[in-house]
Amino acid sequence: MLDLYKQQTKCLVALDSIIFGFDGEELKLLLVKRGVQTDRATWSLMGGWLKSTESLDEGADRILFELTGLAGVFLEQLCAFGDPQRDPVERTVSVAYYALVNVKDYETKISDTHQAQWFSMHDLPELLFDHREMIKKAIERLRYKAAFHPVGFELMPETFTIPQIQNLYEAIYGSNFDKRNFSRKILSTGLLIKLKEKQKGFSKKGAFLYKLDNDKYKTHTDAFLNFVPNPDGFI
Amino acid sequence: MLDLYKQQTKCLVALDSIIFGFDGEELKLLLVKRGVQTDRATWSLMGGWLKSTESLDEGADRILFELTGLAGVFLEQLCAFGDPQRDPVERTVSVAYYALVNVKDYETKISDTHQAQWFSMHDLPELLFDHREMIKKAIERLRYKAAFHPVGFELMPETFTIPQIQNLYEAIYGSNFDKRNFSRKILSTGLLIKLKEKQKGFSKKGAFLYKLDNDKYKTHTDAFLNFVPNPDGFI
């Protein structure tokens, strides 16, 4: 038995995170500038190596924290990528994660030391290795997930307006929704608490602010909004 | 840059497959007997080591073929498992796959050399490592997937009856459906071709046989049957 282990070739294991953000208008992706580039692509997903003492989830958390200072955000495994040629330097299996953060949270944390930058999903730079493929899978997964679980709120700031959430969902699915139907749908989850204040400054009239009912949200696992995963989109 | 690679600890990469089968009655799982057991659990998922020249998908295909003689079956990555303690012998990351095969196909192929056996999902033996957790994830994924893609047909023999498919879906979701509504739903996909013959021998009346319209099936990517992923079930 133990011999079966010894003969086997080992492999580097990397963790890469697709970090989605939302600024109230557009769906964005956080990319980092490679210190030293291996080829002409200078931007890549946030990533690092798996340590021998940590699980995959722990490693992904750690790397996200080291590079952005963010902790406790939505971070879920996407899948593993292991083409033998995907990293030309050495055979590497990468386990990809996707994270949802709101851009405002992130801006208040450190960074810049790591040369991180938000990119519009519609305007991504050339990317390292198979990172583009990872992003493609991640957006598919996000659409799939968001159709049944209210993960969209992970991307919103503490308080937000209905038109903002609608912008987010439109950005995720790359299509427009009727605002009457949308607000009915989103309110019917019972997960939103309407606040007294209005958001001012953006529109003339101002929109009512809402916050997430965290207790309900935490225990909420049911099927949800019926957005149809959209085959086309960015990418 | 290259130094960054050298310092990193490498890791064994395993591939394990959750192989679902259907015998017309019940959802089953194909397990193998470990030649030498590392602990009291003698049964495990089919698995093997990733080779340095193959991709993850290729490796999973290869291992499935080596152990069962099956090729060209539905085989899709589930996710990676990498708890540092999951394999007590040595740190191993396992990329799990799930496969859908029909039991009849499998029976006609070789095997037995590898001591493989079908188990009812309701009556699984003690399993190696975290294989039980993998199975749990796999059934969740299968439910999720089957709710929107007609993957159920992968588990059916060449020709089959509506009551058989219904049995399958009931086995997947662990609940019963109204047969009138079910047959309407399944026929409304337009993926089934009714044959002249009836299945004899099982019921007195006999049920009409159908076969899959392969051309339509191959190009079919749309949303599909609206089964709600069921939180409880076996496991």
Added chain:
DNA sequence: ACAAAAGTGTTGGAACTACACCCATGT
């Protein structure tokens, strides 16, 4: 005053659920 975004209700159609009886055949 007007431009720009927020907010709000109704209606028709589609899809789903629930439900019960007859049919064909082997024993």
Added chain:
DNA sequence: ACATGGGTGTAGTTCCAACACTTTTGT
């Protein structure tokens, strides 16, 4: 003849999509 499983239709309900006008307020 009867027991077993196969096959079929309808009515009520719910859910969704489509649709337009009024409100607020900053300029």
